[in-house]
Amino acid sequence: MTTLLGRRTRALAAITVTAGLALVAGCSSDDGGSGKTTVKGVHLAKAGQLTTCTHLPYPPFQSVIDGREQGFDVALIDLVAKDLGVEQKIRDTPFENFKTGAFLNSGQCDLAAAGMTITDERKKNVDFSDPYFEATQAVLVAKDSGITSLADVKAKGKKLGAQAQTTGEDFAKEKGYDPVSFESSDAVLNGLRTGQIKAVVIDYPVVQGWLKDKANADKFKVVDNLKTGEQYGFTVKKGNTALRDAINKALKQAKADGTYKKIYEKWIGPYDASVASPAAS
Numbered sequence: 001m002t003t004l005l006g007r008r009t010r011a012l013a014a015i016t017v018t019a020g021l022a023l024v025a026g027c028s029s030d031d032g033g034s035g036k037t038t039v040k041g042v043h044l045a046k047a048g049q050l051t052t053c054t055h056l057p058y059p060p061f062q063s064v065i066d067g068r069e070q071g072f073d074v075a076l077i078d079l080v081a082k083d084l085g086v087e088q089k090i091r092d093t094p095f096e097n098f099k100t101g102a103f104l105n106s107g108q109c110d111l112a113a114a115g116m117t118i119t120d121e122r123k124k125n126v127d128f129s130d131p132y133f134e135a136t137q138a139v140l141v142a143k144d145s146g147i148t149s150l151a152d153v154k155a156k157g158k159k160l161g162a163q164a165q166t167t168g169e170d171f172a173k174e175k176g177y178d179p180v181s182f183e184s185s186d187a188v189l190n191g192l193r194t195g196q197i198k199a200v201v202i203d204y205p206v207v208q209g210w211l212k213d214k215a216n217a218d219k220f221k222v223v224d225n226l227k228t229g230e231q232y233g234f235t236v237k238k239g240n241t242a243l244r245d246a247i248n249k250a251l252k253q254a255k256a257d258g259t260y261k262k263i264y265e266k267w268i269g270p271y272d273a274s275v276a277s278p279a280a281s
Contacts, residue, residue, distance in 0.1 A: 003267060007218075008033055009063060010043055019194060021266040030164070036107070039085060039086060040085075040246070042084060042242045042243045042246055043242070043243075044084075044086065044110055045108060045110050046089070047079075048086055049082060049086050049089040050075075050077065050081040050086050050089070051089050051090075051091060051109045051111075051113070052090050052091065052109060052113050052138055053091050053093045053097070053098070053099070053103045053108070053109035053114070054069075054074075054086055054090055054093070054112065054113055055092065055093060055095040055114050055184070056069070057061075057149045057185065057186050058114060058115050058206065059209040059210075060268060061113075061114070061115035061183070061205070061206075061207070061267075062090070062113065062115070066231055069189075071088045071267055072090070072115075072133075072205075072264070072267035072268060073234075074090070074112070075266075075267065076113075076234075076250070076251065076254065077113050077182065077234070077247075079250040079251075079253075079254055080088070080247050080250040083249070083250050086272055088267075089120070090115065091103070091108065092113045095114065095163075096164075097120070098112050098114055098126075098235065099165065099237065100125050100269070101126040101237060104237040104240075105237055106135075109223055110235055110236070110243060110277070111235060111243060112126070112235045115205070115206075116228060116232060116233065117135065117233075118131060118230075118231050118232070118233040119167070125230050126231035126235040126237065126238060127234065127235065127237070127239070127240060127241075127244055128235055128244075129233045129234040129235070129244055129248055130233065130247075130248045130252075131233050132232055132234070132251050133231065134205045134229075134231050135166050135203045135228075136225050136230070137168055137204065137225075137228055138202065138207040138224065138225050138226070139153070139199055139200065139201050139222065139224035139225075139226070140181065140192065140199065140202070140207050140210070140221070140223075141153075141192075141199045141200075141220065142192070143218075143219060143220065145199070148223055149224050150199075150201065150226065151222045151225075152178065152223075153177070153198070154176070158197075159180055159198055159199075160172055160177050160178075160179045160181055160197060160200070161180045161181075161182060161188050161192065161196070161200045162179040162181060162182070162188065162193045162200070162201050162202060163181070163187075163202060164181040165183060165185060165186065166201060166202070167228070167230055168201045169181060169201075171226070179201065180196065185202060185206050188200050188202060189216075199223075204225060205268055209267075
Protein backbone atom coordinates (compact mmCIF):
# COMPACT_ATOMS: atom_id res chain seq x y z
CA MET A 1 0.00 0.00 0.00
CA THR A 2 2.79 2.38 0.87
CA THR A 3 4.59 1.52 -2.36
CA LEU A 4 1.46 2.14 -4.43
CA LEU A 5 0.84 5.46 -2.73
CA GLY A 6 4.47 6.44 -3.28
CA ARG A 7 4.17 5.68 -6.98
CA ARG A 8 0.95 7.69 -7.24
CA THR A 9 2.54 10.62 -5.40
CA ARG A 10 5.59 10.60 -7.69
CA ALA A 11 3.35 10.33 -10.76
CA LEU A 12 1.23 13.25 -9.61
CA ALA A 13 4.35 15.32 -8.93
CA ALA A 14 5.70 14.53 -12.39
CA ILE A 15 2.40 15.54 -14.00
CA THR A 16 2.40 18.78 -12.00
CA VAL A 17 5.98 19.63 -13.02
CA THR A 18 5.25 18.80 -16.68
CA ALA A 19 2.14 20.99 -16.66
CA GLY A 20 4.12 23.80 -15.06
CA LEU A 21 6.81 23.58 -17.72
CA ALA A 22 4.18 23.56 -20.44
CA LEU A 23 2.63 26.68 -18.95
CA VAL A 24 6.01 28.44 -18.86
CA ALA A 25 6.71 27.38 -22.45
CA GLY A 26 3.36 28.77 -23.51
CA CYS A 27 4.24 32.17 -22.03
CA SER A 28 7.78 32.23 -23.43
CA SER A 29 8.70 33.70 -26.83
CA ASP A 30 11.35 31.03 -27.43
CA ASP A 31 10.45 28.38 -30.01
CA GLY A 32 11.37 24.93 -28.76
CA GLY A 33 15.01 25.45 -27.89
CA SER A 34 16.07 26.37 -31.42
CA GLY A 35 17.55 29.62 -30.12
CA LYS A 36 15.01 31.73 -31.97
CA THR A 37 12.78 34.17 -30.17
CA THR A 38 10.16 36.82 -30.85
CA VAL A 39 10.48 40.36 -29.49
CA LYS A 40 7.79 42.96 -30.14
CA GLY A 41 6.53 40.85 -33.03
CA VAL A 42 9.99 40.51 -34.59
CA HIS A 43 11.42 36.99 -34.98
CA LEU A 44 15.13 36.90 -34.15
CA ALA A 45 17.67 34.28 -35.22
CA LYS A 46 19.09 34.10 -31.68
CA ALA A 47 17.46 34.91 -28.38
CA GLY A 48 18.54 38.22 -26.86
CA GLN A 49 20.33 39.57 -29.90
CA LEU A 50 19.83 41.17 -33.30
CA THR A 51 22.23 39.36 -35.61
CA THR A 52 23.64 41.51 -38.40
CA CYS A 53 25.46 40.17 -41.44
CA THR A 54 28.14 42.48 -42.80
CA HIS A 55 31.45 42.33 -44.66
CA LEU A 56 34.48 43.71 -42.86
CA PRO A 57 36.17 46.04 -43.29
CA TYR A 58 34.21 48.76 -45.06
CA PRO A 59 34.92 52.03 -43.26
CA PRO A 60 33.27 54.32 -42.38
CA PHE A 61 30.21 52.02 -42.43
CA GLN A 62 31.65 49.07 -40.56
CA SER A 63 35.12 48.08 -39.44
CA VAL A 64 36.93 46.81 -36.36
CA ILE A 65 38.25 49.66 -34.23
CA ASP A 66 39.86 49.09 -30.84
CA GLY A 67 38.83 45.46 -30.97
CA ARG A 68 35.13 45.93 -31.69
CA GLU A 69 32.91 46.52 -34.71
CA GLN A 70 32.06 50.19 -35.21
CA GLY A 71 30.85 52.52 -37.95
CA PHE A 72 27.91 54.38 -39.44
CA ASP A 73 25.81 51.30 -40.22
CA VAL A 74 26.68 49.70 -36.89
CA ALA A 75 25.52 52.78 -34.96
CA LEU A 76 22.22 52.95 -36.85
CA ILE A 77 21.40 49.28 -36.31
CA ASP A 78 22.29 49.68 -32.63
CA LEU A 79 19.26 51.99 -32.48
CA VAL A 80 17.04 49.22 -33.86
CA ALA A 81 18.43 46.74 -31.35
CA LYS A 82 17.87 49.21 -28.50
CA ASP A 83 14.22 49.65 -29.51
CA LEU A 84 13.80 45.87 -29.43
CA GLY A 85 15.53 45.60 -26.06
CA VAL A 86 18.36 43.40 -27.33
CA GLU A 87 22.01 43.81 -28.36
CA GLN A 88 23.37 43.84 -31.89
CA LYS A 89 25.79 41.05 -32.73
CA ILE A 90 27.74 41.25 -35.98
CA ARG A 91 28.63 38.33 -38.23
CA ASP A 92 31.31 38.87 -40.87
CA THR A 93 30.29 37.17 -44.13
CA PRO A 94 31.28 37.28 -47.83
CA PHE A 95 29.79 40.27 -49.63
CA GLU A 96 28.35 38.14 -52.44
CA ASN A 97 25.84 36.57 -50.05
CA PHE A 98 24.09 39.94 -49.72
CA LYS A 99 22.90 39.75 -53.31
CA THR A 100 21.28 36.35 -52.79
CA GLY A 101 20.11 36.81 -49.21
CA ALA A 102 21.60 33.38 -48.41
CA PHE A 103 22.42 34.02 -44.74
CA LEU A 104 19.03 35.66 -44.20
CA ASN A 105 17.17 32.76 -45.78
CA SER A 106 19.11 30.20 -43.72
CA GLY A 107 18.32 32.04 -40.49
CA GLN A 108 21.95 32.77 -39.66
CA CYS A 109 21.34 36.52 -39.64
CA ASP A 110 18.32 38.77 -39.07
CA LEU A 111 19.43 41.55 -41.39
CA ALA A 112 22.33 42.69 -43.53
CA ALA A 113 24.06 46.07 -43.17
CA ALA A 114 26.97 46.65 -45.49
CA GLY A 115 26.76 50.07 -47.13
CA MET A 116 24.57 48.31 -49.69
CA THR A 117 23.01 50.02 -52.68
CA ILE A 118 19.32 49.38 -53.35
CA THR A 119 18.92 47.82 -56.80
CA ASP A 120 16.07 46.12 -58.63
CA GLU A 121 18.22 43.02 -59.07
CA ARG A 122 18.85 42.70 -55.33
CA LYS A 123 15.18 43.34 -54.56
CA LYS A 124 14.40 40.01 -56.21
CA ASN A 125 16.09 38.20 -53.31
CA VAL A 126 15.74 40.48 -50.28
CA ASP A 127 13.53 43.23 -48.89
CA PHE A 128 15.13 46.63 -48.34
CA SER A 129 14.48 49.16 -45.61
CA ASP A 130 13.80 52.77 -46.51
CA PRO A 131 16.95 54.34 -47.98
CA TYR A 132 19.14 55.88 -45.31
CA PHE A 133 22.02 57.31 -47.33
CA GLU A 134 22.63 58.59 -50.86
CA ALA A 135 26.06 57.74 -52.23
CA THR A 136 28.17 58.85 -55.15
CA GLN A 137 31.14 57.08 -56.70
CA ALA A 138 34.53 58.74 -56.30
CA VAL A 139 37.68 58.32 -58.35
CA LEU A 140 40.81 58.41 -56.20
CA VAL A 141 44.36 58.67 -57.56
CA ALA A 142 47.84 59.47 -56.33
CA LYS A 143 48.54 63.19 -56.39
CA ASP A 144 51.51 62.68 -58.71
CA SER A 145 49.66 60.35 -61.11
CA GLY A 146 48.78 63.01 -63.67
CA ILE A 147 45.25 61.56 -63.89
CA THR A 148 42.51 64.20 -63.86
CA SER A 149 39.26 62.23 -64.28
CA LEU A 150 37.76 58.79 -64.79
CA ALA A 151 37.90 59.33 -68.56
CA ASP A 152 41.58 60.18 -68.21
CA VAL A 153 42.22 56.74 -66.69
CA LYS A 154 41.16 55.11 -69.95
CA ALA A 155 42.78 57.75 -72.17
CA LYS A 156 46.16 57.16 -70.52
CA GLY A 157 45.78 53.39 -70.42
CA LYS A 158 46.03 53.17 -66.63
CA LYS A 159 44.69 50.33 -64.49
CA LEU A 160 41.50 50.99 -62.53
CA GLY A 161 40.61 49.14 -59.34
CA ALA A 162 37.28 48.43 -57.60
CA GLN A 163 35.87 46.25 -54.84
CA ALA A 164 34.41 43.02 -56.13
CA GLN A 165 30.62 42.57 -56.27
CA THR A 166 29.95 46.29 -55.69
CA THR A 167 28.06 48.88 -57.69
CA GLY A 168 31.37 50.71 -58.18
CA GLU A 169 32.70 47.71 -60.05
CA ASP A 170 29.43 47.41 -62.00
CA PHE A 171 29.56 51.12 -62.90
CA ALA A 172 33.12 50.83 -64.20
CA LYS A 173 32.25 47.83 -66.35
CA GLU A 174 29.17 49.58 -67.75
CA LYS A 175 31.43 52.44 -68.82
CA GLY A 176 33.70 50.07 -70.71
CA TYR A 177 36.46 49.60 -68.13
CA ASP A 178 37.96 46.30 -67.05
CA PRO A 179 38.67 46.99 -63.38
CA VAL A 180 40.99 44.94 -61.24
CA SER A 181 38.76 43.39 -58.56
CA PHE A 182 39.70 43.33 -54.88
CA GLU A 183 38.02 41.40 -52.06
CA SER A 184 37.75 44.34 -49.65
CA SER A 185 38.00 48.12 -49.57
CA ASP A 186 41.27 47.85 -47.62
CA ALA A 187 42.69 45.68 -50.40
CA VAL A 188 41.61 48.28 -52.99
CA LEU A 189 43.49 51.02 -51.15
CA ASN A 190 46.53 48.81 -50.74
CA GLY A 191 46.49 48.15 -54.49
CA LEU A 192 46.62 51.90 -55.07
CA ARG A 193 49.41 52.35 -52.52
CA THR A 194 51.58 49.65 -54.10
CA GLY A 195 51.01 50.76 -57.68
CA GLN A 196 49.11 47.65 -58.72
CA ILE A 197 46.42 50.05 -59.91
CA LYS A 198 46.61 53.76 -60.67
CA ALA A 199 43.03 54.78 -59.86
CA VAL A 200 40.14 53.56 -57.71
CA VAL A 201 36.39 53.86 -58.24
CA ILE A 202 34.50 53.28 -55.00
CA ASP A 203 31.76 54.83 -52.86
CA TYR A 204 32.66 58.40 -51.93
CA PRO A 205 32.01 57.96 -48.17
CA VAL A 206 34.66 55.23 -48.16
CA VAL A 207 37.12 57.63 -49.75
CA GLN A 208 36.17 60.28 -47.19
CA GLY A 209 37.06 57.81 -44.48
CA TRP A 210 40.43 57.06 -46.08
CA LEU A 211 41.30 60.75 -46.44
CA LYS A 212 40.73 61.39 -42.72
CA ASP A 213 44.11 59.71 -42.33
CA LYS A 214 46.74 62.42 -42.95
CA ALA A 215 49.11 59.97 -44.63
CA ASN A 216 46.43 59.15 -47.20
CA ALA A 217 45.38 62.80 -47.60
CA ASP A 218 49.01 63.78 -48.31
CA LYS A 219 49.37 61.13 -51.00
CA PHE A 220 45.97 60.80 -52.70
CA LYS A 221 43.25 63.04 -54.12
CA VAL A 222 39.73 62.77 -55.56
CA VAL A 223 39.58 63.69 -59.25
CA ASP A 224 35.97 62.73 -60.01
CA ASN A 225 32.75 62.47 -58.04
CA LEU A 226 30.16 60.59 -60.05
CA LYS A 227 26.50 61.04 -59.07
CA THR A 228 24.94 57.68 -59.88
CA GLY A 229 21.68 58.00 -57.94
CA GLU A 230 22.66 55.22 -55.53
CA GLN A 231 20.84 54.88 -52.23
CA TYR A 232 21.81 52.59 -49.38
CA GLY A 233 19.37 50.34 -47.56
CA PHE A 234 19.46 47.60 -44.95
CA THR A 235 18.07 44.23 -46.01
CA VAL A 236 15.91 41.56 -44.39
CA LYS A 237 14.60 38.22 -45.58
CA LYS A 238 11.83 38.43 -48.16
CA GLY A 239 8.53 38.91 -46.36
CA ASN A 240 10.04 39.91 -43.01
CA THR A 241 7.90 43.03 -42.74
CA ALA A 242 8.04 43.16 -38.93
CA LEU A 243 11.81 43.67 -38.83
CA ARG A 244 11.78 45.96 -41.87
CA ASP A 245 9.17 48.14 -40.16
CA ALA A 246 11.23 48.18 -36.95
CA ILE A 247 14.28 49.38 -38.91
CA ASN A 248 12.27 52.06 -40.71
CA LYS A 249 10.78 53.24 -37.42
CA ALA A 250 14.22 53.60 -35.82
CA LEU A 251 15.59 55.48 -38.85
CA LYS A 252 12.65 57.87 -38.92
CA GLN A 253 12.94 58.58 -35.20
CA ALA A 254 16.71 59.13 -35.42
CA LYS A 255 16.29 61.67 -38.21
CA ALA A 256 13.54 63.46 -36.30
CA ASP A 257 15.37 63.78 -32.97
CA GLY A 258 18.85 64.63 -34.28
CA THR A 259 20.48 61.30 -33.46
CA TYR A 260 21.05 60.51 -37.13
CA LYS A 261 22.82 63.85 -37.64
CA LYS A 262 25.20 63.15 -34.74
CA ILE A 263 26.02 59.68 -36.06
CA TYR A 264 26.49 61.07 -39.58
CA GLU A 265 28.91 63.76 -38.42
CA LYS A 266 30.91 61.27 -36.38
CA TRP A 267 31.40 58.73 -39.14
CA ILE A 268 30.85 60.49 -42.48
CA GLY A 269 31.71 64.17 -42.10
CA PRO A 270 29.86 67.51 -42.37
CA TYR A 271 26.13 66.85 -42.40
CA ASP A 272 24.42 67.04 -45.79
CA ALA A 273 20.64 66.82 -45.37
CA SER A 274 20.02 65.98 -49.04
CA VAL A 275 22.29 62.96 -48.79
CA ALA A 276 21.12 61.95 -45.36
CA SER A 277 17.40 62.02 -46.15
CA PRO A 278 16.90 60.60 -49.65
CA ALA A 279 13.41 60.07 -50.98
CA ALA A 280 12.11 56.54 -50.62
CA SER A 281 12.77 54.52 -53.75
